[in-house]
Amino acid sequence: MARITASVYTSHVPAIGAAIDHGKTHEPYWQPLFAGYEFSKQWLREHMPDVVFLVYNDHATAFSLELIPTFAIGTAARFPIADEGWGPRPVPEVVGHPELASHIAQSVIQDDFDLTIVNRMEVDHGLTVPLSLMCGQPTEWPFKVIPFAVNVVQYPVPSGRRCFALGQAIRRAVERFDEDLNVQIWGTGGMSHQLQGPRAGLINREWDNRFLDRLIDDPAGLAEVPHVEYVREAGSEGIELVMWLIARGAMADVAGGPKPRVAHRFYHVPASNTAVGHLILENAA
Template sequence: MATIVGAITTSHIPSIGKAIARNLQQDPYWKPFFDGYPRAQEWLKEVRPDVVVAFYNDHGLNYFLDALPTFGVGAAPEYRNADEGWGIPTLAPILGHQDLSWHVIEGLVDADFDVTTCQQMLVDHAVSLPFALLWPDAEAWPVRLVPITINTLQYPFPSPARCLGLGQAVGRAIESFDEDLRVVVFGTGGLSHQLDGTRAGHINKPFDLMCMEKLVDDPQALARYSALDLVREAGAQGFELVNWIAARGALTGAVSQVHSNYHIPISNTAAGLMVLENRPAAMARAA
């Protein structure tokens, strides 16, 4: 059976791609951010995942306003990154795991999450940057991918509670997959930031730190917020926190924090990183 070994939640700010391309990891502006990642890279080497299931929001690379799913699941043989107009180098394609994708889709629809299925799908910086940050020296990606998108572009947004439920349903589906796979869940985006209007630059450190603490032991506390609450506290694009909430939802066992990092600012954003280990209930019982 597939096992969920843990989750990594990380920001996905486009300028990170430029900093990597220019080797600015040791630059004083960037160092406090990049210094957070070696521990997460080591952890991935320790837990040796076969597949990443990534919750993120597409920013208009794969979807446009013509057809915009609230929740979408990739079921493609491979996922390509492409020019988003930011001048970030594109990444090598990531192989999919179609059997797991379809199993997750079936599990989600069974659980009344009527998702959109994407057999062709481009992945934007919300996937490519976490891969570049977490496997900086990879010649070939060491994992396959199941991408899951959450709409944070056009209202109505799904509620944080619904996103937690989505993550829980994904977690149950993964754990019922009849193949010995080690799975790591990603949640990308955030933390507090607002890119638009005269309130641009909004940052809320106390709120972010509270969210990072609650994410470990009490994600239900975060699921109680409304979209309005999250925009008020975390900024218009701080709503991307729902990707973290969904990723946490997929961890169904005993969860402990391995590592975290938090840094203000990267560009307009408070950057966060967490590594959470999941001890599946079945393993805990056997121990």
């Protein structure tokens, strides 16, 4: 039986990808940030999954205004790296897990989540920066990845409650898959940031840290926070944080199991315009 062993949460700031790609990780500006992920790289080596279900948002890359899925699951065998305007990031292509992805799609659609199934999709920094942060610069990614893209660009985005319920459905789906697979679920994006207008550069440390606290200890309550609070308190792009609730909803305690163990917690300001948050939660073995 497949099982979700851990969840990882991290910002996916594009400038972090650029810093890695251009060898700047030891510069004074970046060093404190990458120091926060040293533990995580080691942890990943010791807890290597077979598959990562990677929740992220497409930043007007694979999806333009022609078509905007609320939830899109990648069921393809491979996902090329997108050219976001600077040429594609120099990172390996992403290898999918079509069988598990299709199984999850089938299961959660039957659980009344109205997914869009995608067999051809380029992936942008939202997906590749977390891979780089956790894996460094390998020639191939060390696990398969199921990309799961959430619309957080055009309003309305799905509610926190909806995302949290979806995570629970994903967990049920994974546990019904016959093959013995170690699956991690990653939630990415955030934390507080605003990339537009006179309010650009907004950072809200207190709100971010309260979000981390509640994500650990009170995810169901956190899932009730309305969109407008994210935008008001964490900036217009802080809304990305709703995606973390999908990963959190897939943890065992939400289905009556034991509380997850907090393996790592990190918070840093700034990376470019953004507050960086990072958590690793482990399910009991």
